[in-house]
Amino acid sequence: MIDCHIHISLDGIDFKKARALSKIEEIEKIIRKRFKEYKKRGIYVLRDGGDDLEISCIAREIAKEEKIIFKSPVKAVYKKGMYGKFLGSPVRDLEDFKNLFDYLKSKRLDHLKIVLSGLVDFKEYTDCTKIFFNKKELKYMVEMSKYNGIPVMVHVNSSYGIDMAIECGVDTIEHGYFIKDREIYKMAEKNIIWIPTLSPLGNLGQGDNKFKDHCNVIDRVYKEHLHSVALAHEVGVKIAVGSDSGCYNVRHVQGTFDEMNHLIKSGIKEDDVINMAIENGIKACNLNSNEIEYLYMNRKIDNLLK
Ligand SMILES: [Zn+2]
Secondary structure, three states, rough: EEEEEEEEOOOOOOHHHHHHHHHHHHHHHHHHHHHHHHOOOOEEEEEEOOOOHHHHHHHHHHHHHHOEEEEEOOOOEEOOOOOOOEEEEEEEOOOHHHHHHHHHOOOOOOOOEEEEEOOOOOOOOOOOOOOOHHHHHHHHHHHHHHHHHOOOOEEEEHHHHHHHHOOOOOOOEEEEEOOOOOHHHHHHOOOOOOOOOOHHHHHHHOOOOOHHHHHHHHHHHHHHHHHHHHHHHHHOEEOOOOOOOEEOOOOOHHHHHHHHHHHHHHHOHHHHHHHHHHHHHHHHHHOHHHHHHHHHHHHHHHHHHO
């Protein structure tokens, strides 16, 4: 199975504590243990959403030893002064982006992660979030990346931002909260993969003290999202499993199964969800035939050793 959206640098429990780990050995030990758990539960491919400390690059090296395929953006790209500080590097303009992109290439990014909008606001229901790059900027970044053969994942909520991402030709839309039917049909038409990450809100809805004052908003947004996911599946959007594990209340490994359960809750059959996790995951992670063969080989060996 494949989880297309995780944050290996975070633990899903204590943001500050996870970020305060300073010793490389300490980080390595935790990540190695996480990878072993992932494998034990049949998850062999992970795609990271980035972190500013480049821990995902360390993780990619450990993954090789643990025989996991791990895809890293090195760092996400976000607009200076806006949301995204812990995910990557800020850019003020396209000049900054060009420099950052050269750096990311030097570190062998597997995909470009762009933070196009903020998070869902839990305090008050609103169906839009601020969009941080204009269409010209986004198009430039997407085209530059594609020219270099690098797929693009975009973090975006709100219908306006999702439409912009589709128009600019991104490969995957991450989250996509507040999507409208129009964008769902457009995604299907343009063959864009959607990673709806239901778990961050879905898991909070199951009673969490920290956000108990906002449970009405969380519940409403989650239910709307479930609805959109059901429609997307019906009209043939390629949906992939991405849990956002590492973010609050989404634990590594368990998060992947939480996400699958949320997808089932939207009305998609369990078998279809499993197929999505594999087939659409392969596409979202841009796996080539050698990597797929490597996976089958490793799985076979693991099964023999069991
Ligand atoms: Zn994320």
